[in-house]
Amino acid sequence: MSAFPGQALVLHLGKETLVLEQSSGLDSATIRSSSDRLIVSVGSRVIPAMALACSGRSDDAVDFMLTIPDKITRHYHGTLQIQSSARSLSVVVTMDRETAVASVVAAESAPDTPLEALKAEAIAARTYLVAARGRHHDFDFCDTTHCQFLREPPATTSAAAIAASSTRALVLAYESQPFAAMYTRSCSGRTRTPAELGLPSATYPYYSVECKYCRDHPVHWTRRISRQDASSLRSSNESVRLIVDRRLGWDMIPSDAFKIEKAADHITLRGVGEGHGIGLCQAGAKAMAHDGAGFQQILNHYYPNTTIISWR
Numbered sequence: 001m002s003a004f005p006g007q008a009l010v011l012h013l014g015k016e017t018l019v020l021e022q023s024s025g026l027d028s029a030t031i032r033s034s035s036d037r038l039i040v041s042v043g044s045r046v047i048p049a050m051a052l053a054c055s056g057r058s059d060d061a062v063d064f065m066l067t068i069p070d071k072i073t074r075h076y077h078g079t080l081q082i083q084s085s086a087r088s089l090s091v092v093v094t095m096d097r098e099t100a101v102a103s104v105v106a107a108e109s110a111p112d113t114p115l116e117a118l119k120a121e122a123i124a125a126r127t128y129l130v131a132a133r134g135r136h137h138d139f140d141f142c143d144t145t146h147c148q149f150l151r152e153p154p155a156t157t158s159a160a161a162i163a164a165s166s167t168r169a170l171v172l173a174y175e176s177q178p179f180a181a182m183y184t185r186s187c188s189g190r191t192r193t194p195a196e197l198g199l200p201s202a203t204y205p206y207y208s209v210e211c212k213y214c215r216d217h218p219v220h221w222t223r224r225i226s227r228q229d230a231s232s233l234r235s236s237n238e239s240v241r242l243i244v245d246r247r248l249g250w251d252m253i254p255s256d257a258f259k260i261e262k263a264a265d266h267i268t269l270r271g272v273g274e275g276h277g278i279g280l281c282q283a284g285a286k287a288m289a290h291d292g293a294g295f296q297q298i299l300n301h302y303y304p305n306t307t308i309i310s311w312r
């Protein structure tokens with residue numbers, strides 16, 4: 001990890017405190033795991049520690065770069081906790097909810113998405129962050145498609161950041177309660193309900209609504225997989241799709257709407273849409289905004305019977 005120009009990154013290692021700063025010449029630290037401990041290297045010093053916490057000078061959020069070799073190099077704004085667990089490192093970044101909303105919108109929205117559609121996505125993302133906390137044992141969300149995909153916080157002048165700040169604190173509520181609002185990249189011309197896909201019913205019932213844009217502009221896909229890989233596969237079952245995607249790669253089966261064609265040595269899947277198809281359809285929302293719809297109209301369409309409330 002390394003400090004940002006002009007900012008101090010304070011490392012707390014048990015009783016010891018170290019400051020990483022570009023002006024001091026020591027601006028980065030390397031952390032690895034050794035059995036149940038962390039080994040922290042800063043310059044020529046090597047310090048073993050049980051845990052590491054990083055923040056700004058007043059224990060506040062700070063900008064820093066985090067590199068996980070062969071995985072990510074990413075700018076974060078927040079605080080950081082690292083622990084060693086079972087010979088691996090557990091890295092948890094704590095950030096302001098609004099920073100997370102802007103980062104999720106920047107990571108998950110298609111380019112050229114109009115502002116009103118981005119605002120609808122920001123509200124859906126914020127609602128999810130409010131309602132679905134604690135998805136993991138020691139932290140709330142991971143940064144894969146399992147929870148919500150996150151990238152660096154976007155520039156404050158970016159459309160994603162403006163969509164987040166102009167809808168600050170707004171969430172979707174069903175019977176006055178925020179719910180884990182699901183959304184999908186595109187759909188098959190109608191959105192789907194959790195029940196249709198074999199998922200347990202959610203606090204919000206969801207509805208299958210028409211999506212005009214996807215009906216007229218379906219995203220078709222074709223995949224060829226081995227008979228063995230396809231043995232457990234069936235259409236319209238989100239849990240099975242996720243199991244197969246986890247094993248073969250996240251884009252192996254793009255959606256739950258597909259037909260299976262069997263050949264002697266392989267299976268061909270012909271499908272439509274990207275994602276589970278539940279809740280807000282990002283392709284449809286983008287088209288609605290192009291046609292002049294505001295974010296309230298978009299949210300009302302994809303999440304019927306909900307209201308937009310302020311959540312602090």
Ligand SMILES: [Zn+2]
Nearest residue numbers: 141142146147
């Ligand atoms: Zn997760």
Ligand SMILES: [Zn+2]
Nearest residue numbers: 187211214281
């Ligand atoms: Zn759609």
